[in-house]
Amino acid sequence: MDFKLSEKEDALREEIRRFAEAEIPPDFIHNFLDEEGLDEDWAFTMSISKKLARKGWLVMAWPKKYGGQEASYLEQMVLAMEATYWGIPGLGMGISGTAWVGPSLMLYGSEEQRQKYLPSIASGDSDGVWCTGYSEPNAGSDFANIQTRAVREGDEYIVNGQKVWTSCAHRARWCWLALVTDPNAAKKRHGISLLIVDMKSPGITVRPLLNYSGVHIFNEVFFDNVRVPAANLVGQENRGWYQLMQSLAYERHSVGAQIYGAGKRMLESLVEYVAETKENGVSLSQNPVIRHKLAERAIELETLKMLSYEIAWKMSQGVIPIYEASRNKAYGDCLQERMANTGTEILGAYSQIDQNSRFAKLKGAIQHLYLLFPGITIAAGTDEIEKNIIGQFKLGLPKSY
Amino acid sequence: MDFNFSEHQNMLRDEARRFLARECPKTKVKELEKDGKCYDSQVWRDMAEMGWMGLVLPEEHEGLNADFIDLMILMEEMGRNILPGPFFSTVALCALPILEYGTDAQKAEYLAPISRGERIWTLAMTESSGGYGASAIKAGAKLEGGEFVINDEKMFVPYADVADYLLVIARTARSKVPEKGLTFFIVDARKPGTSIETIPTLTGERQCKISFKNVKIPEKDILGKVGQGWDIVEYIMRKATVLKCAEVSGACQAVLDMSNTYAKERMQFGKPIGTFQVIQHKLVDMLIDVEGLQYLVYQAAWLLSTGAPCDLQIAITKARANEVYRSVALGGVKIHGAIGFTMDHDIGLYYRRVLGAESFLGDTDLHLEKVAANIGL
Numbered sequence: 001m002d003f004k005l006s007e008k009e010d011a012l013r014e015e016i017r018r019f020a021e022a023e024i025p026p027d028f029i030h031n032f033l034d035e036e037g038l039d040e041d042w043a044f045t046m047s048i049s050k051k052l053a054r055k056g057w058l059v060m061a062w063p064k065k066y067g068g069q070e071a072s073y074l075e076q077m078v079l080a081m082e083a084t085y086w087g088i089p090g091l092g093m094g095i096s097g098t099a100w101v102g103p104s105l106m107l108y109g110s111e112e113q114r115q116k117y118l119p120s121i122a123s124g125d126s127d128g129v130w131c132t133g134y135s136e137p138n139a140g141s142d143f144a145n146i147q148t149r150a151v152r153e154g155d156e157y158i159v160n161g162q163k164v165w166t167s168c169a170h171r172a173r174w175c176w177l178a179l180v181t182d183p184n185a186a187k188k189r190h191g192i193s194l195l196i197v198d199m200k201s202p203g204i205t206v207r208p209l210l211n212y213s214g215v216h217i218f219n220e221v222f223f224d225n226v227r228v229p230a231a232n233l234v235g236q237e238n239r240g241w242y243q244l245m246q247s248l249a250y251e252r253h254s255v256g257a258q259i260y261g262a263g264k265r266m267l268e269s270l271v272e273y274v275a276e277t278k279e280n281g282v283s284l285s286q287n288p289v290i291r292h293k294l295a296e297r298a299i300e301l302e303t304l305k306m307l308s309y310e311i312a313w314k315m316s317q318g319v320i321p322i323y324e325a326s327r328n329k330a331y332g333d334c335l336q337e338r339m340a341n342t343g344t345e346i347l348g349a350y351s352q353i354d355q356n357s358r359f360a361k362l363k364g365a366i367q368h369l370y371l372l373f374p375g376i377t378i379a380a381g382t383d384e385i386e387k388n389i390i391g392q393f394k395l396g397l398p399k400s401y
Numbered sequence: 402m403d404f405n406f407s408e409h410q411n412m413l414r415d416e417a418r419r420f421l422a423r424e425c426p427k428t429k430v431k432e433l434e435k436d437g438k439c440y441d442s443q444v445w446r447d448m449a450e451m452g453w454m455g456l457v458l459p460e461e462h463e464g465l466n467a468d469f470i471d472l473m474i475l476m477e478e479m480g481r482n483i484l485p486g487p488f489f490s491t492v493a494l495c496a497l498p499i500l501e502y503g504t505d506a507q508k509a510e511y512l513a514p515i516s517r518g519e520r521i522w523t524l525a526m527t528e529s530s531g532g533y534g535a536s537a538i539k540a541g542a543k544l545e546g547g548e549f550v551i552n553d554e555k556m557f558v559p560y561a562d563v564a565d566y567l568l569v570i571a572r573t574a575r576s577k578v579p580e581k582g583l584t585f586f587i588v589d590a591r592k593p594g595t596s597i598e599t600i601p602t603l604t605g606e607r608q609c610k611i612s613f614k615n616v617k618i619p620e621k622d623i624l625g626k627v628g629q630g631w632d633i634v635e636y637i638m639r640k641a642t643v644l645k646c647a648e649v650s651g652a653c654q655a656v657l658d659m660s661n662t663y664a665k666e667r668m669q670f671g672k673p674i675g676t677f678q679v680i681q682h683k684l685v686d687m688l689i690d691v692e693g694l695q696y697l698v699y700q701a702a703w704l705l706s707t708g709a710p711c712d713l714q715i716a717i718t719k720a721r722a723n724e725v726y727r728s729v730a731l732g733g734v735k736i737h738g739a740i741g742f743t744m745d746h747d748i749g750l751y752y753r754r755v756l757g758a759e760s761f762l763g764d765t766d767l768h769l770e771k772v773a774a775n776i777g778l
Contacts, residue, residue, distance in 0.1 A: 001410075001470055002403040003700045074402055271777045285778045288770075295772035299717045306696035313402050331689050384682070391681035395661050395688060398676045 003309065009078050016057075016079065020086035023051055029355070029363045030087030034372065036094055036168045037215040048090035049124035058091065059098050059122045066106070066114065067122025077312035080254040084261030094168030096130035097121040101176050104194075104247040108235035113196070117174070131172035131199070133163040133179075133221060134244075141385045144188040144241065148179040148223060150195060152230065157181075157195060159203075159226040167379075169206045169219040172199050182238050189241035194234040201226050213371045252380055253321050256328030257308040263301050263339055266369065269362050270294060270343055284346070293342045300335045307331060323394035326386035333377040340370040404699075406474070414474050420451070421482035427747045430483050430605065439560060439607040440486030449518020454492055458500060462512035469640070473647045473702040480651030483750055485605055487521045487560035489648070493641040494559075495522035495568050498585075498633050502625040507587065511566070523564040524637065525555040525588075525611055533638070533763045535579035535631055540613075542571040542584065547620065549573065549586065551613040561597045561609035564590045569613075570630050583630035587622040588613075604757035605750065642715055642762045643701045646722040649758050650698045653691045653725055656733035656751050660684060663737055680736060687732045690725045697721055716771035723765045726755050 005013070024030075028044070031037065035045040052058040053067075061076050062068025071079075083091050092098060102121050105114050120128035139145040148161025159179060169175070175197040185191030197204075203226040208216050235243045271294060274284035284290055311324045343366035344351035355364025377383050391397040406414070424444050433439065448454065457472050458464025472492070479488065496515050499507060514520040530537045540553030551571055561567065567588045574582030588595065594616040600608040625633050661684055664675030674680050697718040704711035730752040734741040741748045759765070 001406060001699065001703050003703050005402065267776070274778070291773035291778050292766070292769045294776065294778060295720070295769040298772055298776050299721050302714065302717045303693040303697060303721065306700055307693060309402060310404055310692075310696060313404050316402075327689050327692070330685075331693065384678070387682045387685040388678065390685045390688065391675075391678075395675075395681070395684055397661075397664065397681050397684070398673060400676055400678045400681055 003306075005074070005078065009074055012075055012078050013082055016082040016088070017086060019051075019055065020082075020088055023048060024086065024088060027363075028087065029365070029368075030084075030089050031368055031372075034215050034217045035089045035092070036171050037217055041089075042171060045089040046093070046124070046126060046129075048088065049093050051124075052088075052090055053122060053124035058093075058124050059102060062102060062106070062118070062122065066102070066118040073312040073315040076254060077257045077308055080257035081261035081264075081308070084258045085265045086261075087265070090124070093121070093124065094129045094131060094171055096132040096168070096172075096176055097128050097174075100132075100247050100251045101130045101174075103250050104176075104243065105234070107246060108243050110231075112231070113234065117196070120173075127173045129168065129172045130174045130176055131166050131169040131221075133166055133175050133177040133197075135165045136162060137164055141382055143178075144192070146178060146180060146192065148177070149183065150179045150181050150193065150228070152181075155230050157228045157230060157233070159195070159197065159223045159228055161223050163221040163223075165209070165218045165379075166206075166221045167218045169199070169221050170208065170216065175199055175221070178240055178244065181240075185238065191238055192240035192244075193237050194240040194243060195228050196232040196234060197223075197226065197228050201228070203227070211371075211375065217375075248325075248381075252325035252329050253311055253315065255325070255380070256304055256311065256332045259332035259336055260301060260304045260308055263297075263304070263335055266339055266343065266365060267294065267297050267301060269365070270297075270346060273362060274346060290346060293345070297335075297339055297342055300331075300338065304328070304332055304335055323390045326381070326389040327394075329381065330383050330386040330390070333373070333383050336369060336373040336376060340366065340373050344370050404696075406470075410471060410474055413471055414478060416451070417453075417475055417478040418481070420447070421478060421484060425482060425484050427483070427750065430485060430750060431744070433485050434605045439563060444484075445486060445488075446518055448488065449516070452516075454488070454496070454518050455512075455516025456492075458496060458512055458516055462500075462508060463516035464512070469706040470699075470702050473644060473698070476644045476647040477651035477654075477698075480648030481655040483605075483652070483655075483754070485607075487523065487563060487607075489641075489644065490523040490559045490564070491515060491521050493644045494524035494637060495566070497640050498568065498637050499587075499624065501636055502585075502633055506621070507624065511587070520565045521560065521563055522566045522568065523558055523560050525558045525561065525567045525569040526634065527557045528554065529556050531557050531760060533767060535583070535634070538570060538572060538579075538583060540569075540571045542573050542586065542618070544573070545617075549584070549618045549620075549623075551586070551588075551616045551618065553613055555611045555613075557600075558597075558609045558611050560607045561590065561611055562599050562607060566590055567595075567611070568624065570634065574628055580631040582628050583634070584627045585624040585630045585633050586618045587624055588616065588618060592616055602757065604754045606754070606757045608757075638762060639712070639715055640705060642719050643698065643705055645758065645762055646694075646698045646718045647702065649722040649726045650691070650694050652751050652754065652758075653687075653694060653729045656729050656748065657684070657687050657691050659748060660687065660733045660736040667738075674736075683732055683736060687729050690729055694718075694721055694725045713772065713775035716768040716775065719763060720765050720768035720772060723759045723768070726758060730755050 036042050056069045060069045060071035136146050150157040150159050177195045177197045180191050181193040182191030203224040205222040207220040209218050274290055277284045307328050311321050347361055347366055350361045351367050353360045355368050452465045455464030456467045459466050542549040542551045567590050569586045569588050572582055573584040576582040594614040596612045598610045602608050664680050665673050667674045701714045701718045733748045734752050737748050740746050
C-alpha cells in the first residue's frame with residue numbers, strides 16, 4: 001500500500017507548472033471544455049496544442065512510433081489534473097482526436113489509416129482537429145437508435161442523415177462518424193459502422209447551435225449524399241457498436257482527474273476570496289457557514305483525488321475501467337454542481353455579472369462553471385446512464401431499460 | 402502508487418472475516434444486546450490467542466509487531482461483521498498511547514497483559530457535553546501531598562463497567578489556553594472512590610458515567626508529562642479516529658452488500674426490485690460513497706504508518722465517514738422496506754450504530770472546522 005506519486009510523476013507536475021508560467025498569460029481565462037467557442041480563444045488554444053506536442057504531452061500515452069511518449073497511466077493522470085489546475089488549454093484539440101480517435105485507430109484501425117491520421121493529431125496540427133458524430137435527434141442516451149445511413153456504391157459509401165450536439169464541428173477537419181450500414185440487422189447495434197469523413201466533402205452542412213450562454217460549442221451537422229471512400233471504414237462493417245464500447249471507457253477515464261484539477265484551483269481561489277472579502281468589517285472566512293461549505297468541497301475533492309488515483313493505478317495493472325470510469329464521471333459531476341452552487345452562493349449578487357465584465361470576481365470562473373456544469377453532466381453519457389452502467393457492470397443488477 | 406495489500410494482509414483479512422462470521426454471528430450480537438452483557442468472553446479469549454490485542458505492540462510486550470495498516474484491516478472487518486466489545490477502547494484508545502507515552506516501567510507492567518487479553522482498558526475523556534474540544538474537559542485533579550486527587554465526573558466512557566484500568570484526563574493547572582494544564586492518569590477501575598454507572602444505549606455498544614470521589618493517584622501513574630496531556634489527546638485523536646473510520650467503512654460495505662443482494666432477491670411487480678432504476682441509482686450512490694470512503698481511510702492509515710503529517714486527511718476522513726455512514730445505513734433500511742425496520746432483520750443493527758460512531762472522537766462539525774483550518778480558512 002502506497003499512495004504517493006513517484007519522483008518521475010512529481011517532476012512532471014513541476015514541469016507542467018513551469019510550462020504554464022511560461023506559456024499562459026496571467027489574464028487568460030481557461031474555459032474548461034469550451035475552448036472552441038470564440039475565434040481568438042481557439043487560435044490561442046491551437047497555438048498551445050503545438051507547444052504541448054513539442055513537449056511530448058499532447059498524446060503522451062501513445063506509442064513512440066505514432067508521436068507519443070508511452071507515458072504511464074499515472075503520468076496521464078498527473079497531466080490531466082495539472083493542466084486543468086493551471087488552466088492550460090489545447091490538450092483536446094476539440095477533444096475527439098487526442099482522446100479517442102487516435103486510441104481507437106490504434107485498437108482497430110488499419111495501418112494505412114494510422115499512418116494517415118495519427119501524425120497530424122500528434123503534432124497539434126489544425127488538420128488533426130476532429131469532431132465526433134454520435135448523437136442524433138432521436139438517438140441520445142439510446143445511441144443504437146441512430147438513423148444516419150451509409151449505402152455502399154462501388155468504392156464509396158453514400159451518407160445521408162443528421163447529427164446533433166456535435167462539438168467542434170465548425171473547427172474540425174475530420175468527423176468520426178457512427179452510422180447505420182445494415183438497417184435490417186436483427187438487433188440495431190449489429191448494423192452500426194464507423195466512418196472517417198472529410199468535413200470539406202460536398203454535401204455537408206454545419207449549422208451552429210448556441211448554448212444557453214450564447215457560446216458556440218456544438219452544432220447540427222447534415223449529410224446530403226456525401227461520398228466517402230470505402231477505405232475510410234474503421235475496423236469491420238457492422239461491428240461499430242462493439243468497437244465503440246471498447247473505446248468509451250478510455251474516453252471517460254481521465255474525466256475525474258480533469259475535474260479534480262479544475263476544482264482544486266477553484267476551491268483555492270474561493271478560499272483566497274473569502275479571506276480578502278469583508279462584511280461589516282469581518283472577513284467572510286470567519287463565517288462558520290462558509291467555512292463548513294468550503295470544508296465539504298475540500299472533502300469531496302480529496303475523495304475524487306483518491307478515485308482518480310485508483311482508476312489510474314488499476315489501468316496500470318491492466319484493468320479495463322468500465323464501471324470505474326462511469327463512477328468517477330458521476331462523482332465528478334456531482335462535485336462540480338456543488339462547487340458551482342457554493343461558489344455562486346459566496347459571490348452572492350456578483351455571481352450574476354457577465355464573465356467579461358470588469359465587475360466580475362475571480363475572472364468570472366464561478367459563474368462560468370455554474371453555466372457549464374449541467375452540460376458536462378450530459379456530455380459523454382448522462383449521469384443517469386453512467387449510474388445504469390455502474391448498476392449493471394459493478395453491482396450485477398438486471399438491465400433496467 | 403500501489404492500492405494492493407500485501408499477501409499477509411490479505412490473509413489477515415480473510416482470517417478475521419471467517420472468524421468473526423463464525424464466532425460472532427448476528428444472532429449473538431442481538432443476544433448480547435438483549436441480555437445486557439456487552440461482550441463475549443470466549444470470543445475475547447480467542448481473539449487474544451490469535452494475537453489481535455497485541456497486533457501492533459512490540460514483541461517484548463508479547464505483541465506481533467505488525468503494521469498500523471494491519472490493525473486498520475482488523476477494524477474494517479470488525480465493522481463489517483459488528484463485534485460488540487472493548488477491543489477498540491483497549492487497543493486504540495489505551496494501548497497505543499501507553500506504547501507511545503508510557504515510561505518503561507508502565508509499558509512493562511501494562512502492555513503484556515493487554516496482549517494476552519487479560520486486561521481491559523478504556524479512555525475517560527469526555528464529560529457532560531460529550532464534546533472533544535479541550536475546553537470540554539473540566540474535571541480537575543489537585544496535587545495534595547505528592548499525590549493527585551481527582552473529584553469529578555466523566556461521561557460517555559465506553560465499556561468502563563468491564564474495564565480493569567482507565568486512562569483519565571483531568572485539568573491539573575488553570576490556564577487561559579484550554580489545551581494547557583491537562584494531565585493523563587492511569588487509574589485502577591476498582592480503586593475506592595471510583596463508581597461506574599452504565600448508561601443504556603440504543604446502539605448495542607456500552608457507555609458509562611464515572612464518578613471520582615477523592616481518588617488518589619500516585620506520581621508513578623501519570624502518563625506522559627504533567628500539564629501536557631493535550632499532546633496525548635491529539636495522538637489518540639489521530640490514530641483512534643482513523644481506526645474508527647475503518648470500522649465505519651467496513652460497516653458501510655456490509656450494508657451495501659446486504660442491500661444489493663436483497664435488491665436482486667426481492668420480487669415486486671413480477672421482477673427483482675433491483676430492476677428499477679430508483680433502486681439501482683440509490684445502490685450506485687451508496688457504492689460510490691462507500692468506495693470513496695474506503696480509499697480515504699486507506700490513505701489516512703497509510704499516511705499514519707509512514708509518519709507523514711496528515712491532520713487534514715484524518716479530519717476529512719472522519720467528516721466523510723460520519724456523512725457516508727448515515728446515508729448508507731438509511732439507504733440500506735429503505736431498500737429493505739418494512740422488513741428492514743424489524744428486529745428480525747440485521748440491517749437495523751447498523752442503522753442504530755450510526756449514532757454511536759458519529760459523535761465519537763469528534764462530530765462532523767468539529768472535523769469540518771479542522772478541515773477549514775487546514776485549507777487556509
